[in-house]
Amino acid sequence: MSGVNLEGIVKAYGPIQVVHGIDLEVKEKEFVVLVGPSGCGKSTTLRMIAGLEEISDGALTIDGRMVNRVAPKDRDVAMVFQNYALYPHLNVADNIAFGLRIRKESKEHIAESVEEVGNILGLTPYLERRPADLSGGQRQRVAMGRAIVRRPKVFLFDEPLSNLDAKLRTQMRAEIKRLHKRLGATSIYVTHDQIEAMTLADRIVVMSDGRIEQIGSPMELFLNPANTFVAGFLGSPPMNMFDATITAGEQGPVAEFDGQRIQLQKLESLANSEGRKVKLGIRPEFVSVADQDAPNLVKLDVDLIETLGSEALIHAHLMGDPFVIRTNTVGQMNILNGISGFTIEPHLIKVFDAETGQALPGQVLEQ
Amino acid sequence: MSSIAGQKSGLVWAVHLSAAVLVILWLFPTVGLLVSSFRTADQIATSGWWKALFPSQQNLTLRTAAPETQVQADGLFVIEGSLFEDGSSKVITVWGTNAKGIDSYQPGDTAALRRGGRLTVQADGSYRLEGEEEFTGRRGPRVFVTAEVPPEFTLANYHKILISGGATDNMAKAFFNTLTVTIPATIIPILVAAFAAYALAWMEFPGRALLIAAIVGLLVVPLQLALIPLLKFHNGIGIGKGYLGVWMAHTGFGLPLAIYLLRNYMVGIPRDIIENARVDGATDFQIFTRIILPLSFPALASFAIFQFLWTWNDLLVAMVFLIDATGETTVMTKQIVEMLGTRGGNWEILATSAFVSIAVPLFVFFAMQKYLVRGLLAGSVK
Numbered sequence: 222m223s224g225v226n227l228e229g230i231v232k233a234y235g236p237i238q239v240v241h242g243i244d245l246e247v248k249e250k251e252f253v254v255l256v257g258p259s260g261c262g263k264s265t266t267l268r269m270i271a272g273l274e275e276i277s278d279g280a281l282t283i284d285g286r287m288v289n290r291v292a293p294k295d296r297d298v299a300m301v302f303q304n305y306a307l308y309p310h311l312n313v314a315d316n317i318a319f320g321l322r323i324r325k326e327s328k329e330h331i332a333e334s335v336e337e338v339g340n341i342l343g344l345t346p347y348l349e350r351r352p353a354d355l356s357g358g359q360r361q362r363v364a365m366g367r368a369i370v371r372r373p374k375v376f377l378f379d380e381p382l383s384n385l386d387a388k389l390r391t392q393m394r395a396e397i398k399r400l401h402k403r404l405g406a407t408s409i410y411v412t413h414d415q416i417e418a419m420t421l422a423d424r425i426v427v428m429s430d431g432r433i434e435q436i437g438s439p440m441e442l443f444l445n446p447a448n449t450f451v452a453g454f455l456g457s458p459p460m461n462m463f464d465a466t467i468t469a470g471e472q473g474p475v476a477e478f479d480g481q482r483i484q485l486q487k488l489e490s491l492a493n494s495e496g497r498k499v500k501l502g503i504r505p506e507f508v509s510v511a512d513q514d515a516p517n518l519v520k521l522d523v524d525l526i527e528t529l530g531s532e533a534l535i536h537a538h539l540m541g542d543p544f545v546i547r548t549n550t551v552g553q554m555n556i557l558n559g560i561s562g563f564t565i566e567p568h569l570i571k572v573f574d575a576e577t578g579q580a581l582p583g584q585v586l587e588q
Numbered sequence: 589m590s591s592i593a594g595q596k597s598g599l600v601w602a603v604h605l606s607a608a609v610l611v612i613l614w615l616f617p618t619v620g621l622l623v624s625s626f627r628t629a630d631q632i633a634t635s636g637w638w639k640a641l642f643p644s645q646q647n648l649t650l651r652t653a654a655p656e657t658q659v660q661a662d663g664l665f666v667i668e669g670s671l672f673e674d675g676s677s678k679v680i681t682v683w684g685t686n687a688k689g690i691d692s693y694q695p696g697d698t699a700a701l702r703r704g705g706r707l708t709v710q711a712d713g714s715y716r717l718e719g720e721e722e723f724t725g726r727r728g729p730r731v732f733v734t735a736e737v738p739p740e741f742t743l744a745n746y747h748k749i750l751i752s753g754g755a756t757d758n759m760a761k762a763f764f765n766t767l768t769v770t771i772p773a774t775i776i777p778i779l780v781a782a783f784a785a786y787a788l789a790w791m792e793f794p795g796r797a798l799l800i801a802a803i804v805g806l807l808v809v810p811l812q813l814a815l816i817p818l819l820k821f822h823n824g825i826g827i828g829k830g831y832l833g834v835w836m837a838h839t840g841f842g843l844p845l846a847i848y849l850l851r852n853y854m855v856g857i858p859r860d861i862i863e864n865a866r867v868d869g870a871t872d873f874q875i876f877t878r879i880i881l882p883l884s885f886p887a888l889a890s891f892a893i894f895q896f897l898w899t900w901n902d903l904l905v906a907m908v909f910l911i912d913a914t915g916e917t918t919v920m921t922k923q924i925v926e927m928l929g930t931r932g933g934n935w936e937i938l939a940t941s942a943f944v945s946i947a948v949p950l951f952v953f954f955a956m957q958k959y960l961v962r963g964l965l966a967g968s969v970k
Contacts, residue, residue, distance in 0.1 A: 273863050294869035306860035310882045319878075320868035367868070377867075 224249045224284070224407060225270060225375055231278035232265050232431075240265055240431045242279065247375075250405045256418040256454070257428035263411045264379055266428075270409060271300050271377050284374050294323075299368035300377040303384060305360045307352040313363050314339075314348040320371045338366040341400070358389045365397070369404060378410040382417060394420055415455050419443070427451045444586035449578040452502045452571060458534070458545045460502045464575060467497045473567075476501055479540045483519055486567040490581040500578070502571035505547040508563040510535070510556050520562040533557060618946070624939035626741040632935050643738050645681070647690065652707070652717050652728030664718045665705075671713040671731060678735040680711050690732035701729055709733070745940040756930050757937060759944050762923035766900060766945075768831060769910070769919055773838035773899040774892055780839065781846030782888065786876045788847065789854040790862060800851070806844040814841075815908050822909065831917065834909040841905070842895045853887035854880055889959035897949050920945040 225247040232240035240262040247253045255263040268274040270281060272293035281289050288296050299320070308316050314335050321331045339345040342362045352360055361381060368376055378397075382390045398421055401408055412418055418425050419439045427434040427442065427450070435447040439455075446452035452460045465476035465483070473487040476499065483501070485491065511518055521537035521544055528550060535546040535557070546563060572581045623637040631640060650671045658667045672678055682691040685699050685707065693699050695711035705719030709731060717729070749759045787793075788800055818837060822828035827836065857880065865875045881888075899905075903921040910917050918926070924941050931937050953960065 271863075271867055273866065293863075293867045294871070298867060300864065300867045302860040302864055304858065304860050306858065306864040308861060308865075308879060310879075319865070319870075323865075323869045323874055323878075367864075371868075 224251070225409065226282040227266075227270070227279065228281075229279035230266065230269060230276060230281060232262070232269060232274060233277040238277075238431065240269075243428075243433055245426060245433065245436065247407060247409060249407055252401050252408045252410065252421060252423045253426060254410045254412060254418040254422035254424075255426045255428055256412055256415060257434075258454075259413055261428045262431040263413075263428050267300075267377050267379055267409060267411045270375070271298055272296050273300075296375075297373050298375045298377055299371055299373040300379065301364045301368050301381045303380040305352070305364040305384075307360055307363055307367075309352055312349050312351055313344060313355070313366075316352065316363055317344075317366045317370050320367065324371075334370050338370045341369070341403070342366045357385050358393060361385060361393055362396075365400070369400070369406075372406075374407065376406050376408040378408065378412075380412055381410075383412070383414070390417075397421060416457065419455065425455075427454060429454075440588045444588060445580070445584065446502070446571065447580055449500060449502065449573050452573070452580075456504060458505050458547065460504050460571070461539070461542075461544045462500050462502045462573075463539055463542055463544070465499055465501050467491060467494050467499060469495050476570075476572075481519055483565070483570070484517060484567045485570055485572060486584070488572070488581055488583045490583055491572065498575035499581070500573040500575050502573060503565060504569070505534075505545045507569040508546055508548075508565045510546060510548050510553065510560050511562060511564045512556055512559045515562075515564050517564050518562040519564070521560075523560055526557060526560075528557075535560060618950075621939050621943050621946070624935065625745055625943045626743070627936060628742055628744070629934060629936045631740070632939075640741070641739055643736050646678070646735050646737050648733050648735055650731050650733060652715060652731060654728050655723035655725055658723050664720060665722050667717040667723065667728065669715065671709070671715060671733060678713065678737050680709065680713060680733045680735050683709050683731060683733040685729070685731065687732060691734060703729065705729075707731070745936045746944075749937060749940050749944065756926065759920060759923060759941050762918050762920040763944060765917050766919045766921075768917075769834055769838070769906065770896055770899045772831075772835045773842070774896045776835060777839045777842040777846045777895060778888060778892055781843055781850050781891070782881065782884070783876070784843075784847045785850035785854050785884075786872075786880055788851045790875075790880075791872065803844050803847050803851075807848060809844075811841045811905070815904075819908055828909065829911050831910070834906060837905050837909045838895075838899050838902070842898070846891050846895070849891050850884060850887050853884055857883055886959055889956060893952060893956050893960050896952060900949055 225245075227243050227245040230240060230243040231238060243262075243266060245253070255266060257263050265274060269276050270283075272288070272291065276289050279289075280287055283296055283298070308319060311319065317335050317338055318331050321334060326334075335348070336345075339348055342365060344359070344362055344366055347355060347359060347363075352363065355363065361384075364381065381397075382393050385393060394417055397410075401421075410417075410421060422439055424436060425439055425442050426436050429450055434454075435442055435451045437445075442451060442455055446455065446460075449462060453462065463478060465478040467485075468475050468477050468482075470482070470484065472484060474485045474491040474494070476483050476485055478501075491497075519539075521539055523535060523537045525536040527534040527536070531550060533548055533550050535548065537544045537546065548557070550557065568584075568586070571584060573579060574581060620637045623640050624632055627637065627640055635644065652671070653667050653669045655667070657669075658665045660666070671680075680695050682694060684690040684692040685701060693709070695709060698706050698708045700706055701717075701719075704721055705717055705723065707715060707717045707729070709715045713733075713735075715731070717723070749757050751760070788796060788803075818840070819828060822833045822836070827833045861879065861883075862875055865879050870878065901921065903919075903925065906919045906922055910919065912918065920941075924938070924945060927938060927941055
């Protein structure tokens with residue numbers, strides 16, 4: 222088991238560059254999730270690590286060995302594909318054993334390994350079946366079994382759950398997490414689903430347009446997004462964002478928008494920046510609902526309140542843009558019914574530069 | 589709704605009807621050949637094969653036994669016996685004693701003869717001729733019978749052309765010669781084409797697209813174009829006039845289609861499977877033998893059937909590349925051509941030879957039709 226190191230990894234198809242120099246260090250036994258919208262280069266990066274795509278520039282080391290020009294079979298990695306990629310003409314046991322047979326392991330070792338993997342993944346009753354006779358979840362398990370049986374240095378997952386239905390996906394997600402805990406293998410996992418990323422990862426790498434936007438633990442990224450892209454990508458419902466202008470107030474900077482004012486935290490980067498255009502980011506979960514009389518109230522046009530039992534989603538508008546609030550219902554139904562706005566503590570508001578989209582330095586939310 | 593339903597049923601009828609027409613078009617000559625091969629030359633000459641399956645009415649002119657066989661009993665002169673000497677199972681329906689009244693009597697009736705005497709004929713052909721005076725003359729009186737003849741078939745034709753026939757009639761040797769040509773001429777191109785198809789489908793190398801285009805181009809080259817240059821070339825390198833030459837010729841002519849079909853099929857195998865095998869540690873050769881080949885079985889089988897049928901029925905390539913004055917390597921198609929010359933009138937021999945030569949293709953077709961249909965669609969539908 223060992224780490225993977227990417228240094229300035231570039232992928233170009235002819236003159237068109239799709240991955241623009243990625244630096245990433247995956248430590249031993251770490252579970253790293255690459256997440257981003259489709260076309261952001263995450264799958265390409267993963268395939269370069271697997272050796273299925275040529276690396277145009279940069280250095281890739283696995284376990285301290287540079288493997289840029291090493292064939293996939295000699296990198297000691299295992300990959301789980303989105304479409305499972307099971308061998309349709311082989312039964313489950315042979316599918317799992319394929320890699321070992323190719324590597325000319327002894328028969329006893331193969332039989333033992335297949336049995337063990339069958340036990341780990343609950344596949345023992347299906348070992349004689351063909352992939353066509355399995356359900357989606359079982360096929361997914363076979364695909365994972367095929368990967369873990371070889372005890373490779375690194376596991377690569379390419380959107381392995383996106384072909385499953387919602388319920389099965391939740392279940393398999395937990396199973397992958399459990400498996401990782403048990404085997405402790407270095408894993409790199411690609412997904413476009415931010416919930417998968419949040420639940421599985423030790424560290425998340427958010428990518429867009431062939432670049433890394435931010436690397437960090439799920440909570441770090443959730444609480445302290447480095448820019449508007451990360452802020453908008455992680456979290457469900459996503460962070461509310463709207464434009465505002467900084468003015469000076471009695472207790473530090475104040476943001477003005479649409480004739481309303483909202484108190485911000487004192488930041489060095491906001492000192493003497495009156496008139497500066499910023500973007501404010503407010504998590505739907507961080508606000509307190511309030512009725513008309515509350516101090517520091519930000520007024521909203523409330524559209525619709527969805528009560529989901531223990532919590533409620535309030536769909537509103539602020540300056541024409543949608544604004545969503547997520548709140549507990551217990552003991553708050555009175556306020557909810559008369560809601561006209563919200564209050565929020567200044568340190569929970571994220572301030573981004575309106576032009577670059579970068580978060581202003583100095584804003585740190587502790588976990 | 590009703591109009592849609594009506595249209596559909598009309599189409600279904602059209603499909604069924606054309607299927608029926610095709611089946612009849614195909615079945616009629618084939619069954620005719622099969623039935624004719626079990627008939628004698630006389631039967632083929634006198635009635636169509638479709639009549640061979642049912643009992644037929646025959647008008648026969650027979651004679652009783654000669655007067656010299658008469659015996660005297662109870663004061664009568666008697667001649668007894670059966671009209672059908674060969675012991676066949678014909679059944680007499682009516683009979684008569686002269687040409688004008690061939691249906692005058694029923695079986696079991698007794699007729700008085702003009703020259704004296706009384707004749708009784710039973711349905712199975714046995715008769716009794718009796719008279720008070722001695723019968724004279726050299727031959728017995730004529731009896732005109734209308735008999736029902738049951739279907740009659742014979743294996744003599746097959747015995748003749750497969751076992752006992754002379755050099756010009758013998759199909760057994762030609763049959764094995766054809767097999768000797770056909771089996772390697774099927775296996776060699778498949779072996780070569782499978783490798784080529786894998787490379788063209790899954791291995792990156794410069795000029796791959798051009799190579800594929802060239803192969804598609806070769807598909808439409810008529811083989812007659814290459815016959816003479818190829819024969820010259822074969823003679824030049826010394827493999828003309830033998831099995832090796834004809835194997836190579838068939839291989840060459842079959843390869844473009846083989847590569848094209850197999851490549852199209854292999855391209856359809858999901859990329860993930862191959863990439864997974866690559867990550868699993870398989871080399872290109874291992875991917876080919878352990879994954880691509882088993883998964884391409886339907887396409888391999890369908891091409892094998894095509895190539896087999898086409899080489900089996902081939903005459904042209906065999907005529908050009910398998911020249912042998914001694915007749916040791918004559919294939920069936922050529923043997924039949926020769927028989928048309930030497931045994932042109934003997935339809936029973938020709939029909940039997942023809943059926944021997946189509947028997948194997950028929951068997952292959954029926955045994956493997958699943959793959960034939962699947963392979964025809966290979967690559968075209970995805």
